[in-house]
Amino acid sequence: MSDHVFSGRSGAPVTVSEQSMSELRRALRGPSLVPGDAEYDRTRAIWNAMIDRRPALIARCTGAEDVARCVRFARRHEIVLTVRGGGHNIGGRALADGGLLVDLSELRRVDVDVERELAHVGPGATLHDLDAATRPHGMVVPSGIVSETGVAGLTLGGGFGWLSRRWGLTCDHLVGVEMVTADGDVVEATDITHSELMWGLRGGGGGFGIVTAFRFQMRRLPDPVTAGMIVFRDEDRAEAMARVRACAANAPDELGCLLRLGAAPPAPFLASELHGQPIAIVVPCHTGSPEAAERDLAPLRADGRAVADLVAPRSFIELQSMFDAGEAKGRRDYWKSEYVTELDDELAEILLEASRRLPSPSANIKLFQLGGAVARSPVGSTSAGHRDARAIVVIASSWDDPADDGTNIAWVQHTWRLVHDRSGRGGYLNFLTEDAVDAELASSLAGVDLERLGRIRRTWDSDGVFAPPGSDRAAPAVTRRGGESASPTIAAM
Ligand SMILES: Cc1cc2nc3c(=O)[nH]c(=O)nc-3n(C[C@H](O)[C@H](O)[C@H](O)COP(=O)(O)OP(=O)(O)OC[C@H]3O[C@@H](n4cnc5c(N)ncnc54)[C@H](O)[C@@H]3O)c2cc1C
Known part of the structure; x- marks a missing residue:
């Protein structure tokens, strides 16, 4: 029986005795895994294969009780x-x-309270x-x-998607949580x-x-919605972007829209000579009546220039x-994002040009339309950043061979830099990569009161039990990744 070495919150390794470890593992209701266990590698794998980290212990929790035991253990040993x-x-x-x-x-259960329109x-x-x-339940x-x-x-x-313009972000629908605190207590929280x-x-x-449990306010959404792909070939991509821009200017909240620039996949609905060629895919989702959808989508579909139009009523x-x-899951992925105010001609040209130099067949640039209900909640009404942006640009690449890391990452970073220099806003917090530095973290929370966020973190977690490894809250003496010292605002978080 040997002791176990964990990463300590101070940055130094922490040795935990076999006895302490066994006590925790026996007390947990769910299974737990350590390096060398048969299922360890499969269990530690996450969506992005670029991330290859080895936890000292994986606790497959069965509920708040298991979580609380883990928190107390981590706190006691400062790991x-x-x-x-x-x-x-x-x-x-x-x-x-x-x-x-x-x-x-494993805690995937969802219970629906139709009467109160709540999802647990x-x-x-x-x-x-x-x-x-x-x-x-509709x-x-x-x-x-x-x-x-x-x-x-x-x-x-935050959380954005097809319905954001109509009803706001996912976090805007959060009405309550059950949460295990840094002391290992379980609290129920609501706005009251x-x-x-x-x-x-x-x-x-x-x-x-x-x-350990989320409670959301649901919305009523009858099926079907009117949605699907409209595909334009290379020579019509600028026109497709102009249509998306015009459509965005007049769109009702019921219309969400995504534009994707990339290489045509070998899909059966595309002629074989198009496969691998630059295309634009416009994906609208209209949640209004079929008649309203017909009217609002007409400018996107006009004049038959699309090489495929799969927009239809669907669930x-x-x-x-x-x-x-x-x-x-399981490919190597690198993304960068930037909120933008408008898809103007210059930005459209930057995106088109970059999408002609794709580093891999799956690399792409997406523009997701925001605004509507997201922007109607005042900036600062929640801790989500960039509520006032009209769209978000996501530059993404996906590949398999580690030897291609450099080319793919360089393309994403170079393209993002061009977009960022024009926009100057910042990206989505949930799309930050592991190499993101303080400035990117801060700019992803634009419009948010960082002092307030920091105060709440210190209130609930004064010792930094939940602080990201290497951050100042976890270990005040540590310099952050990227070699930059923490800015005062980030340090306050
Ligand atoms: C393919 C793909 C598509 C995506 N599409 C969208 C999209 O359309 N819209 C959008 O808004 N985002 C999208 N995202 C981004 C997504 O919101 C983030 O990646 C998010 O972090 C995923 O949550 P997760 O629980 O799967 O992540 P995890 O990797 O499991 O968790 C991420 C972090 O969240 C925190 N966390 C997770 N669970 C808890 C908890 N119970 N209590 C406290 N903290 C917790 C922890 O810090 C954790 O490390 C997409 C991501 C991918 C990879």
């Missing part, structure tokens, strides 16, 4: 603790080398789990667009009992405790998994 919901965070926030991973991914959601639920429980919680994404991380960082905490939980990225749940195959 790094991380949390996994759906495991989709591209920067791999769920994993730390030598950390204690509180794995919530487990912390490991995916967007698919949420939709599968709510849609049979209800929905507005969320993201890839069904395997975790509800937990998405909500705590803990309004500051609730403000912080709505988009600021978490870090106050471990949420919302079908739309929610339309992009799953292209965003599969």
Whole structure:
């Protein structure tokens, strides 16, 4: 029997005796794994294969009681603790080398209270789990667009998708939580009992405790919605972008729209000579009446220039998994994002030009339309940044061979720099990669009172039990990644 070495919050290794470790593992109701166990490597894998970190212990928690035991253990030994919901965070926030991973991914239960229009959601639920429980009742919680994404991380960082313009961000629908605190206590929070905490939980990225149950206000959304892809060939891509821009200027809240620039996949609905060629895909989702959809989508579809038009009435749940195959788990992924005010000619040209130099067949640039209800809530009404942006640009690449890391990352960074220099805003908190530095973290929370966020974190977690490894809250003497000293505002968080 040998002792176990964890990463300590101070940055130095911490040795935990076999006896302490066994006591914890015996007390947990769920299974736990250490390096060398048969299922260890499969269990530690997350969506982005670029992240290859080895926790010292993985606790597959069965509920708040298990979570509380882990928190008390991590606190007592001053070791790094991380949390996994759906495991989709591209920067791999769920994993730390030598950390204690509180794995919530089995807690996927969703219960729907139709009368009160509330969804009670487990912390490991995916967007698919949420939709599968709510849609049979004609209800929905507005969320993201890839069904395997975790509800937990998405909500705590904001959460946008097809329904954001109509009803706002996912975090705007959060009405209550059950949370394990840094002391290992379990609290129920609502706007009546803990309004500051609730403000912080709505988009600021978490870090106050471990949420073991989410409660969301649902919306009524009858099926079908009018949605699907409209595909334009290379020579018509500028025109497609102009149409998206015109459409965005006049769009009702019922219309959400995504534009994707990339290479044509070998899909059966595209002529074979197009495969691999630059194309633009416009994906509208209209949740109004079929007549309103016909009217509002007409400018996008006009004059038959599209090489494929798959827009049709379809179930919302079908739309929610339309992009799953292209965003599969286990590839190497690198993204950068930037909120923008407008898709003007110059920005359109930057995006078009970059999309002619794709570093891999899956690399792409997406522009997701925001505004509507997102922007109608005042900046600062929750801890989500950039409420006033009109759209977000996401520059993404996905590949398999580590030898291609440099080319893919360089393309994303170079393209993002051009977009950022024009926009000067910042990106989405939930899309920050592991190499993001303080300035990017701060700019992702533009418009948010960082002092207030920091105050709430210090109130609920004065010792930095939930602080990211290497951050100033966890270990005051540590210099942050990227070699930059923490800025005063970030240090306050
Ligand atoms: C393919 C793909 C598509 C995406 N599409 C969208 C989209 O359409 N819209 C959008 O808004 N975002 C989208 N995202 C981003 C997504 O919101 C973030 O990646 C988010 O972090 C995922 O949450 P998760 O629970 O799966 O992540 P995890 O990696 O499990 O968790 C990320 C972090 O969130 C915190 N956390 C998770 N669970 C808890 C908890 N219970 N209590 C406290 N803290 C917790 C922890 O810090 C954790 O490390 C997408 C991501 C991917 C990879």
